[in-house]
Amino acid sequence: MFWFADHDRPYPFTTSGQISCVYYPDFGIEVYFEPAGYIDESSIGTPLNKAAAKSLKKDGMTPNVPYSIKKGADLSEAIEAGLKACGEQRE
Template identity: 80%
Template structure:
């Protein structure tokens, strides 16, 4: 009888313990950075690439890599789909049949390289 109780106790502890598998945690990373034209020039060499203040966000999924998006201020909600800033984001949206639903706020002929770098740094990559 005591072996039976020990087995049940061990099983319940194992069932309630967090998984030791970190693979999901290593596969999903996200972050965001608020951006505004007034403060952009302090840390960046290129002109502010957006027509409004907002947020550069990133999310990493193994299939495409780190996706970087821009969302104008006031549109950072669960149902909003930001403007893709890099190829990984554009490919991900295309694969899922999604299109951005926030106002397009990238200046004409803007250099997005530093904006993409900001997004990649938010996810811990460069």
């Protein structure tokens, strides 16, 4: 996805990467940001929504990728993109 072509708000991250999602019945759809170079099974992305943060806390996990959200960034479009992608995957 090309952020600047598809979104109105500024890119909220300090590096390139991808937005991913996971669906678990306990918390719903979890949305994460995974910086380029840290996209593999051993990486724990930066949680972008409450469901992701709650899930990590419940499992005693913390992100192990470099923190990459710009200070004061609006994450609403990034979260929306993750929720949309996950919804499309589930269909």
